[in-house]
Amino acid sequence: MTKENNIMAIAEITSENFERTIETNPIVILDFWAAWCGPCRNFAPIFEEVANKYPDIVFGKINTEEQQELAGNFGIRSIPTIAVFREQIMIYFEAGSLSAHNLTQLIEEIRGLNMDEIREEIATQQQDSK
Numbered sequence: 001m002t003k004e005n006n007i008m009a010i011a012e013i014t015s016e017n018f019e020r021t022i023e024t025n026p027i028v029i030l031d032f033w034a035a036w037c038g039p040c041r042n043f044a045p046i047f048e049e050v051a052n053k054y055p056d057i058v059f060g061k062i063n064t065e066e067q068q069e070l071a072g073n074f075g076i077r078s079i080p081t082i083a084v085f086r087e088q089i090m091i092y093f094e095a096g097s098l099s100a101h102n103l104t105q106l107i108e109e110i111r112g113l114n115m116d117e118i119r120e121e122i123a124t125q126q127q128d129s130k
Contacts, residue, residue: 010047010048010051010059010060010061011058011059011060011061012060012061012063013030013060013061013062013067013070014062014066014067014070015067015069015070018062018070021058021060022085022088023088025057025058026056026086026087027056027057027058027084027085027086027107027110027111028057028058028059028060028084028085029051029057029058029059029060029082029083029084029085029107030060030061030062030082030083030084030085031043031044031047031059031060031061031062031080031081031082032062032064032071032074032076032079032080032081032082032083033061033062033063033064033079033080034063034064034065034079035063035065036065037079037080039079039080039096039097040079040080040097042097043080043097043098046097046098046099046100046103047059047061047103049100050100050103050104050107053104054107057107064076064079074093077095078095078096079095080095080096080097081093081094081095081096082094082096082097082098082103084106084110086110086113086115087115089115089118089119089122091110091113091118092106092110
């Protein structure tokens with residue numbers, strides 16, 4: 001794959017396109033990062049490599065320096081932080097980078113989830129908290 005293909009596989013997520021991205025894609029994987037962050041720079045090629053294997057999934061990067069409000073809304077305190085949405089529900093949120101193997105394994109687990117059960121569980125939790 002060429003470098004251009006790698007860049008095209010990763011979406012730049014901003015406060016302007018965040019909601020639309022989450023609402024219009026079944027699975028979205030977000031990488032909160034910053035240019036000055038060494039671990040973020042080390043994780044970037046892994047994120048791109050895995051993104052190229054899953055063209056049906058939106059992989060997005062959120063620059064925490066440029067998107068401070070968005071990072072603040074997520075309570076980002078450490079980067080890189082990975083967030084995964086499936087059907088508009090945040091399924092995974094964890095600080096730290098992942099190996100290509102672990103990111104691939106996470107994607108397969110996310111794909112295997114029964115979203116009806118998850119929505120039912122969320123509804124039960126919301127009702128219990130009333």
